[in-house]
Amino acid sequence: MADPLQGAVAEPGSTPAAATAPAASPVGSASSDGSSRGRRRRTLHGGTSIWVALLWLGPALLLIFGVVVFPAVQLVRAAFSKYSITGLRLGDAGTTNFKNVLNHSSLPTVLANTVIWVVVVVALTVLISLAVAQFLAKDFFGRKVVRWAIIVPWAASLVITAKLFTMIYDYYYGTLNLILTTLHITSGPIDFLGDDRWTMASMILVGIFVSVPFTAYVFVAGLNAIPDDVYEAAKIDGARPWQIYWRITLPLLRPAMVVASVLNIIYVFNSFPIVYTLNDRNPGFLHDTTITFMYKLAFKSAEKDVGMSAAAGIFNVLLILIVVVVYLRTLKWQEQED
Amino acid sequence: MARTRTALIAGAGATALVLSACGGGSGSGTAAGGSGNGATKVTSIKLVAAEYSKDHTAAFWKQFADKYKAKTGITLDVQVVSWDSIDQQSSTMIQNNNPPDVLNLNVYASYAKDKLLYSADEVLSPAVKSDLLDAFVKSGTYQNKMYGMPDLSSARALFYNKDLFTKAGIAAPPKTWDEFEADAKKIQALPGGNIGYAMPLGPEESQGEFSIWTFNNGGDWKTDGKWAINSAKNVETLAFMKKLAVEDKVTQNNPGKTNRAQAFDLFKSGKAGMVVGFSPLAGALDTDKKVNYGVAPMPTKEAGGTPQTFGVTDYLMSFKKPGNQDAIKAFYDLYYQTDQVNTFIKDEGFLPVTKSGLAVFASDPKLKVYLDTLPNVHLTPTDDPTWDKVKLAVQQNLGAGVGANGDPKAVLDSLQKTAESGG
Numbered sequence: 194m195a196d197p198l199q200g201a202v203a204e205p206g207s208t209p210a211a212a213t214a215p216a217a218s219p220v221g222s223a224s225s226d227g228s229s230r231g232r233r234r235r236t237l238h239g240g241t242s243i244w245v246a247l248l249w250l251g252p253a254l255l256l257i258f259g260v261v262v263f264p265a266v267q268l269v270r271a272a273f274s275k276y277s278i279t280g281l282r283l284g285d286a287g288t289t290n291f292k293n294v295l296n297h298s299s300l301p302t303v304l305a306n307t308v309i310w311v312v313v314v315v316a317l318t319v320l321i322s323l324a325v326a327q328f329l330a331k332d333f334f335g336r337k338v339v340r341w342a343i344i345v346p347w348a349a350s351l352v353i354t355a356k357l358f359t360m361i362y363d364y365y366y367g368t369l370n371l372i373l374t375t376l377h378i379t380s381g382p383i384d385f386l387g388d389d390r391w392t393m394a395s396m397i398l399v400g401i402f403v404s405v406p407f408t409a410y411v412f413v414a415g416l417n418a419i420p421d422d423v424y425e426a427a428k429i430d431g432a433r434p435w436q437i438y439w440r441i442t443l444p445l446l447r448p449a450m451v452v453a454s455v456l457n458i459i460y461v462f463n464s465f466p467i468v469y470t471l472n473d474r475n476p477g478f479l480h481d482t483t484i485t486f487m488y489k490l491a492f493k494s495a496e497k498d499v500g501m502s503a504a505a506g507i508f509n510v511l512l513i514l515i516v517v518v519v520y521l522r523t524l525k526w527q528e529q530e531d
Numbered sequence: 532m533a534r535t536r537t538a539l540i541a542g543a544g545a546t547a548l549v550l551s552a553c554g555g556g557s558g559s560g561t562a563a564g565g566s567g568n569g570a571t572k573v574t575s576i577k578l579v580a581a582e583y584s585k586d587h588t589a590a591f592w593k594q595f596a597d598k599y600k601a602k603t604g605i606t607l608d609v610q611v612v613s614w615d616s617i618d619q620q621s622s623t624m625i626q627n628n629n630p631p632d633v634l635n636l637n638v639y640a641s642y643a644k645d646k647l648l649y650s651a652d653e654v655l656s657p658a659v660k661s662d663l664l665d666a667f668v669k670s671g672t673y674q675n676k677m678y679g680m681p682d683l684s685s686a687r688a689l690f691y692n693k694d695l696f697t698k699a700g701i702a703a704p705p706k707t708w709d710e711f712e713a714d715a716k717k718i719q720a721l722p723g724g725n726i727g728y729a730m731p732l733g734p735e736e737s738q739g740e741f742s743i744w745t746f747n748n749g750g751d752w753k754t755d756g757k758w759a760i761n762s763a764k765n766v767e768t769l770a771f772m773k774k775l776a777v778e779d780k781v782t783q784n785n786p787g788k789t790n791r792a793q794a795f796d797l798f799k800s801g802k803a804g805m806v807v808g809f810s811p812l813a814g815a816l817d818t819d820k821k822v823n824y825g826v827a828p829m830p831t832k833e834a835g836g837t838p839q840t841f842g843v844t845d846y847l848m849s850f851k852k853p854g855n856q857d858a859i860k861a862f863y864d865l866y867y868q869t870d871q872v873n874t875f876i877k878d879e880g881f882l883p884v885t886k887s888g889l890a891v892f893a894s895d896p897k898l899k900v901y902l903d904t905l906p907n908v909h910l911t912p913t914d915d916p917t918w919d920k921v922k923l924a925v926q927q928n929l930g931a932g933v934g935a936n937g938d939p940k941a942v943l944d945s946l947q948k949t950a951e952s953g954g
Contacts (some may be wrong), residue, residue, distance in 0.1 A: 258719055261735075266682070271626070276626070277622075277641065277645050278640050278641045278916075278920060279622065279625050279641045279645050279647065280621070280622035280623065280624070280626040281625050281626075281645045281647065317593035354534045364783075364784050364785070365783070365784075365797065365802065366800075382784075384784055384785055384788075386788075387784065387785035387788040387789075388785070473734070473790070474733045474734070474735075474788045474789060474790050474793070475733075475788050476733065476734045476737075476787065476788070476926065476927045476928060476929070476930040476931060477927050477928065477931065490620050491619070491622070492622065493618075493734070493921060493923065493927070494924075494927055495920050495921070495923045495924030495927060495949060497919075497920060497923055499622060499626060500948075509682065
């Protein structure tokens with residue numbers, strides 16, 4: 194992960210150096226560690242060039258510090274502060290906020306919900322997207338229309354999608370219940386959002402619905418990147434379609450799969466609008482994930498404590514970081530096994 | 532390590548840049564330093580107002596700002612914020628030590644407790660204060676000083692669907708809980724899947740729904756200055772509500788998980804026989820012209836009881852900032868002029884908060900049922916900062932009491948505990 198970043202940082206600064214030293218290797222091949230390090234040393238000694246570099250980097254740095262670093266510092270500061278219900282900072286809190294989060298009676302429920310939510314949504318999204326991508330990668334009449342249609346749920350605002358689904362799921366007027374009862378699939382309407390047995394499943398369905406487009410497109414790109422001659426060779430060797438898929442398509446899709454699953458884990462974990470909107474009628478934390486838990490702690494629950502919420506926010510960042518690192522490590526380890 | 536430190540220093544620099552940019556852009560006149568009486572007078576103040584309706588709120592405050600500017604020469608920056616996000620936004624402003632000058636919200640006591648607010652003695656003219664209805668002066672008073680100035684009020688009453696009542700053979704709206712229960716059963720029994728009573732005990736405003744029921748049973752949140760959430764009367768009330776939902780099955784599905792907006796929708800569609808509503812609901816029903824409805828006082832537990840009206844008022848509060856006191860005083864002077872406050876209230880479909888306003892609205896026969904009760908209206912204990920937290924606890928927990936396995940007493944006991952421990 195660190196290599197491309199270093200390369201990117203070195204690039205703007207290296208421009209003047211490249212101009213004075215035309216013999217230097219072209220930028221594209223300069224990503225090897227040795228050459229980029231050597232060049233950076235040269236530019237640093239060059240005097241003015243560091244200011245030129247800063248000038249070029251300035252807007253980006255400003256943005257990063259304003260949007261990433263400053264809020265992060267504020268988050269940590271808030272997590273160690275004691276706040277009044279109005280938001281007024283009353284003083285230092287030490288680690289009280291963190292302890293309060295860890296001792297919260299609903300934390301086990303919330304964590305279990307988060308695991309179910311992330312695992313089920315990501316797993317089913319990947320499975321469904323694999324099928325959808327196979328379909329979209331084929332050449333057929335009207336493919337363009339279908340491709341556009343699949344983009345729609347991705348392009349629509351999540352809040353709007355979630356609101357739409359509250360109408361579809363509605364106990365009295367919902368289209369889903371209308372279909373189910375008219376076709377006599379169920380004897381009466383189902384309270385998809387109020388019945389505790391259905392709430393999580395209903396939210397997961399929407400989660401999958403909005404995640405599939407992006408994932409499918411990642412897979413379509415992955416499928417298109419697989420050269421045809423590999424398939425030809427397999428066919429000549431007499432491989433059956435299923436064997437081709439299992440032995441060739443899937444292994445070659447692995448990079449796309451890693452990208453799609455990591456990004457989906459992060460997106461789904463951080464997904465706020467779906468869980469919050471579909472769950473807004475339910476009191477308490479019975480169906481909340483760690484993200485909506487954090488929000489409710491700050492503004493909706495009886496705690497109404499910004500400091501405690503900030504502490505929960507730090508736990509959230511750590512949690513997703515650990516999950517992603519562990520996931521990537523496992524993959525690497527598997528790769529080495531292979 | 533060295534790299535990290537450089538990054539931090541650069542970060543601090545950038546942050547300072549961002550911050551100073553924000554400070555410069557806010558256009559607020561309060562940047563002038565100093566404190567106390569010697570402070571420079573402000574040239575602009577900021578109002579954060581709650582959005583009561585898309586159509587009227589912003590329009591009202593815009594014309595108000597123009598008049599205010601013409602009168603005082605001070606600019607009034609108005610930011611209209613939806614109810615969904617106003618708690619979050621006001622909290623963020625306080626966190627960043629950047630409160631507005633005037634804030635419009637449904638609570639104030641916590642802000643008063645944090646010593647952030649001007650009291651009425653400092654910013655309200657005596658003539659204005661004496662015009663406010665006593666019930667609202669009382670609810671706006673924290674520790675003997677008034678901090679929450681009522682901007683408008685609403686009172687709840689029982690809305691009933693006349694057509695469904697006729698179909699079910701009910702002659703008049705119920706006066707007692709027994710009659711109520713019997714009527715709800717009759718409506719529920721009508722063919723066509725109707726609902727006797729739409730009961731919203733979901734997190735949006737369960738404290739309101741419960742208040743109007745328990746007030747009519749002689750219950751209350753506090754008695755003699757002490758929390759009484761698990762009093763016998765309150766337990767009896769919640770048990771009755773659970774009976775309606777679970778045993779009689781005369782409510783909509785899952786009342787503990789239904790928000791007020793959804794209950795109103797059921798009544799507006801003509802499906803529900805009764806709902807506790809307020810004047811904005813009447814406005815919506817009059818626009819739709821779909822439901823033939825009547826409005827009646829809430830039934831009481833015992834026969835012959837005096838119906839109690841549950842009222843709600845929202846507040847304007849003003850934050851202590853150097854040099855803004857006179858500007859705020861001028862703000863209230865203008866707001867409480869008869870043609871301002873009452874125009875706002877009329878547009879939004881709410882009820883007056885002043886004695887002079889009562890006279891203005893008296894001509895409207897549709898409002899009579901509310902206006903008669905307004906001076907004696909029964910409010911929630913908004914004057915206690917603990918209530919600000921108790922209210923949230925009620926919203927997140929009360930609904931569980933009317934679930935199939937709900938235990939009304941246990942729910943109220945735990946809320947009482949929350950209240951006694953200070954929220």
